[in-house]
Amino acid sequence: MSPTNRTVVVTGIGATTPLGGDAASTWEGLIAGKSGVKPLEQDWAAEQAVRIAAPVAVEPTEVIPRPQARKLDRSAQFALIAAQEAWKDAGFEAKAGETPASAADAAGSVDPDRLGAVIASGIGGVTTLLDQYDVLKEKGVRRVSPHTVPMLMPNSPSANVGLLVGARAGVHTPVSACASGAEAIGYAIEMIRTGRADVVVAGGTEAAIHPLPIAAFGNMMAMSKNNDDPQGASRPYDTARDGFVLGEGAGVIVLESAEHAAKRGARVYAEAVGQGISADGHDIVQPEPEGRGIAHALQNLLERTDLDPAEIVHVNAHATSTPAGDVAELKALRKVFGDEADHFAVSATKSMTGHLLGGAGGVETVATVLALYHRVAPPTINIENLDPEAEAHADIVRGEARKLPVEGRIAALNDSFGFGGHNVVLAFRTV
Amino acid sequence: MAATQKEIVDGLAEIVNEIAGIPVEDVQLDKSFTDDLDVDSLSMVEVVVAAEERFDVKIPDEDVKNLKTVGDATDYILKHQA
Secondary structure (H helix, E strand, C coil), X not given: CCCCCCCEEEEEEEEEECCECCHHHHHXXXXXXXXXXXXXXCHHHHHCCCCEEECCCCCHHHCCCHHHHCCCCHHHHHHHHHHHHHHHHCCCCCCCCCCCXXXXXXXXXXXXXXXXXXXXXXXXXXXXXXXXXHHHHHHCHHHCCCCHHHHHCCCHHHHHHHHHHCCCCEEECCCCHXXXXXXXXXXXXXXXXXXXXXXXXXXXXXXXXXXXXXXXXXXXXXXXXXXXXXXXXXXXXXXXXXXXXXXXXXXXXEEEEHHHHHHCCCCCCEEEEEEEEEECCCCCCCCCCCCHHHHHHHHHHHHHCCCCHHHEEEEECCCCCCCCHHHXXXXXXXXXXXXXXXXXXXXXXXXXXXXXXXXXXXXXXXXXXXXHHHCEECCECXXXXXXXXXXXXXXXXXXXCEECCCCCCCEEXXXXXXXXXXXXXXXXXCC | CCCCHHHHHHHHHHHHHHHHCCXXXXXXXXXXXXXXXXXXXXXXXXXXXXXXXHHCXXXXXXXXXXXXXXXXXXXXXXXXXX
């Protein structure tokens, strides 16, 4: 393989989500069809039109020591927890450049100059920004935390993860609203494919359960107001879907050149085949109703990689539970893949995790990779009445998890789209 | 009422514990904030602001760089408290 078109694999995974404090418990929750949505009990929630959300199952302050946690925005706390898990899961025992405590061989090491980090969020350190503005107004200039800027800057999660692992090949933060996490992983794949790095820690994070974002999304009519039925509120493809439920958390993977992974004998979860990217050029927030931009991204994926549509058996859909977006995506899949789409088991895991905005692409990549690794597609929960338009275009995994083909190479897609018209499709396959 | 030297050291120990997680008993007069107590330059600003509030004293930015040890800070507060 030429040095500018190297094969990329996934060797580590980590997550902290509304379903669990790590990737294993998140996967367990997804397969069991559990909802992470809860009523918002905070005082500020009482006057909101939207009073439900999907908070993380394990508070980050239970994991990160307080002196460290108080210098990190909540979004960076999630990213560090997920990155730490993924880093260990990939078999790395120490920060790059430091000698591993136990292994004297190269199994658990990487040259820091060949290590990157790409972590994104959609909104950045919004809770830090707003909380410190409250401090400014209520307590005055002198009381504003000197840590405010390094906490709220959107590149804070990637910079902190970069410091955690010792990355020196490049630390990046692509921002594209709800496609950010997927774009980060796509960027990381390119870093390795083109030879800039051998290992990249990549993913998405978000922590936006705060009165301002909830009021703002609520006033956009983008969120479900099904406050009486929190666990049933996120219902992609159901005829009664009325918007997304805000979730929080992070999903991070370790990507590695196949050669580097083989050399150190790392476990490989899946191959990261590549990505397809496009922009709608349609509207700042509305999805293009026929899925034209999404189809363009899917076509780019097919043109730029050797992905075989016959091998695709699963799609982790973007499907946020909004009336317009869910169906446009399915139309695009059908338009590009035709009859091949008949064998795509389509899952909308946001029905369980809620919508993690910039974190979604990270968490859903973890779900997609684990679906291939375990050969099981998680369900879409809460579909009481399947939208006939969805049914006409795709095979939705409803209610319960579904087994995927036990033999042969299989592939899966992870779709992520964002306000602004950003479309990112990632493809993975078994090795 | 002005704080005594012991009250100031105890107060600084609580502040450093809150900000850097260092056990209160480790915060002694001869300890350097940066070298011994894990207080970086940004966190030092937090220590100063908390001390100002607690001991009713103003510590201008240009004086902060002279407060290398807990003893330096204690002497400064003893001398300048209202």
